[in-house]
Amino acid sequence: MTKLLTVLALPAAVLAVAYPAMAAAPQFDTPAPVAFMEDLSSGAVLYAKDADRRMPPASMAKMMTVYTIFQMIKAGDIKLSTEYEVRPETWQRWHGPAAGSTMFLSVGERVSVANLLYGIVTLSGNDACVVIAEGASGTEQAFTERMNENAQKLGLTNSHFGTSNGWPDGGVTYVTARDLAKLAAATITEFPQLYKQFYSRRDFTWGKTMGAGAAITQANRDPLLGRVAGADGLKTGHTEEAGYGFTGSAEQNGRRLVMVVAGLTSFNQRAQESIRFMEWGFRAWQARPVVKAGKTVGTAAVQLGDSSEVELVAPKALAVTVPSGTRPQLSGKIVYDGPVKAPIKQGAHIADLVVSAPGLPEQRMPLVAARDVGEAGFFGRAMAGLRGLF
16 A cells, blocks of 8 residues: 555644734844754744755764764764774874864874763864764774765755865865754754763863973853853854854753854854844744643554554644744644554654644644554455455
8 A cells, every 4th residue: 555645634622722813923133144943842943044055064064973973872883981092194184273173182092982072072173073983983984974874864955974074175065054953953852861961061171282281171162051041052163164153952941942053254253143043042932832741633544453543642742832922823734654554653753743823834743653553464454455456
């Protein structure tokens, strides 16, 4: 049986709120040539300015390096305690003023994956990226192949990685603001503990000064940390070609926002615009509850199952994002690729609730199976086959 996109209109009574009013999206102006913001709690895109333009990511490419390492840790391929040696050739290429931001690694030094991750996230160390890439995959090129495989799996359709650190490479490496936001969201949702451990550190100490041998402490360049409540990541970037950029995230009162700005002209402008943008996202928009956790929203048709349908429930309390102070009329629909093939595990994400309001973008939230659905027996499969013939 061929799967088709199934769309089911949702009765207004299912939604917790439905008010007879329109709401216009709040306005925001920024000098950033590229900007994007999404509320991960509801899937609402709050702002998009040239968000699909291909651009060099500079050090924001390191987010994919970190994502790939997190994935390898989760899979058990490497451990945080695993140590990699700094090869002389790598040290020679990635030390000194011409090598950009650095962790100040030493030739022959053995460094744990944990410390290299701090060196990448907190210090933006170009040297740390190459050492971890070579250690994890043998060569940096082999590691970037992993990065690109992950980009494809995540649906980053306008991104490609030619280096582990985002160093200018003649256009081989490129991203979009929308793709960077997707990557940030995937990092936060797939690896919550690792994200919490590595992305919100204010500073990190590694390496020693020449001569005196004093320990070198560098501050995290994240402009939101300590300035916006709930800020906990992610990554800045800067090259002459790319300008000043930042992908950031913060969570307040259960709302998680991800933002991207790029192409700004100075360190200070990046800091000011990042703070202003994130504060606008929390101030100008607010959450409106629509479905309580565990509530049945509808059903999905099941293919070759011991039941012909399965109930769809909200895995958590679902809320839409609306302009602050408004109560717009809401309408909803259930969307899924169906019928859904059995077996189905309870809690599996098999459909989405898409909520619309006049003047606002659609918002998409997950719905999960309320129970297990097993495979049909022989006679059930035979009957399904006969129905498929007609």
